Amino acid sequence: IDPQLWHACAGSMVQIPPLNSTVFYFPQGHAEHSLGSVNFPSSSRFPPLIFCRVSSLKFLADSETDEVYAKIKLVPIPANEIDFEDNNLSLNSVGSDSESEKPASFAKTLTQSDANNGGGFSVPRYCAETIFPRLDYTADPPVQTVVAKDVHGEIWKFRHIYRGTPRRHLLTTGWSTFVNQKKLVAGDSIVFLRAQDGDLCVGIRRAKKGIGGGNEYPSSGWNSNNG
Amino acid sequence: IDPQLWHACAGSMVQIPPLNSTVFYFPQGHAEHSLGSVNFPSSSRFPPLIFCRVSSLKFLADSETDEVYAKIKLVPIPANEIDFEDNNLSLNSVGSDSESEKPASFAKTLTQSDANNGGGFSVPRYCAETIFPRLDYTADPPVQTVVAKDVHGEIWKFRHIYRGTPRRHLLTTGWSTFVNQKKLVAGDSIVFLRAQDGDLCVGIRRAKKGIGGGNEYPSSGWNSNNG
């Protein structure tokens, strides 16, 4: 998928080392992130970190959930070939790769009202004014159809209206279909991005589902007396 | 899955040879039924039929479409071991296997009205009276909840009512959910079966989708003048 949309969906916390750069690979850390249990051979010594070169890089998105992920192929570097002065060391190059020209994008976490069936989507003013196509404010009310491509290139249409007192931007018709098809719930995020060719793109970022992953809706009883 | 429900779904045209019986295996015929093209080695001679023994038999159903199919394991029999007087030869044994005690079952092809959203299911009288649980006709109107297990063991509930003038049997509440979940369309068939333990089962049989597979809704233009 488009690397810019990929990065917008992944968020700025996610840094991917450039192609051919040198990185540290931590087998133990990798194993702890995997879902299954990984058994290292206890008989042989296992290095805590391995110097590698990034030999291939693929930006992908899950065909069902739209969640983005990357396939990074690492090739070990023999110890005697390691050059600690190498400018390609990823620690040095992170944040300075050639893709740093970021297109305009905006992410919003869905509120209950956004995710409710039968509701629309409250568009933050900044998003409507800088990401969406320009709205004709002379109309009453100002309305347009916003067209956006998702990570699979699929087209989604939304009715964008500026109404209410006080005035605010809303997505109405088309929004609930999107929410249902993508199975979005309150807490998930939506990403709008204006690509360099002017096309509008839309991506999603699922809320963390693991234990302690969400504190938006704290359960009652935390303040109970039974310490 | 239950062999009786399997046979009811497959239909009476489908005969499965009994375990350990002797059968003819036609490689060429098998290849012609496969979706992909199968290349036989032209260099070596290939026998038109092979004597085999049925060494294993599995009655299965597709987890998504509910369509039934069988896995039949065949072991070739050396020519000198073939006994043409063998009573296990499948040609002789077909239709006389031990499972010939057929439980009460009924199949109906769905009409447009049956498959329509917002409609119910017209239950043929024979099905309602011989397959469904006995209805209390003293009530006005006579109503009951019919519970049926599908090929996966999943439970489905239908409201069975006897009403209208003239009186007829109908499935109402629960029916459209079933149609939508199973993605049934007019032309598909539904199978009701009363198992020996008294449980009611429900299976489906998809309409043939291939070319010329359906002549229920003939396209216009067949009688046109242009030769």
Add this chain to the structure above:
DNA sequence: TTGTCGGCCGATCGCCGACAA
């Protein structure tokens, strides 16, 4: 006996401004 239709009623969808955080 049963397939299709129109009627009809209730539930849901979804657009709206009011209001307040």
Add this chain to the structure above:
DNA sequence: TTGTCGGCGATCGGCCGACAA
């Protein structure tokens, strides 16, 4: 500026008997 709510109008789902094939 924007999250939530109640209102309410349009649409849809789905149950019904009439009617006819």
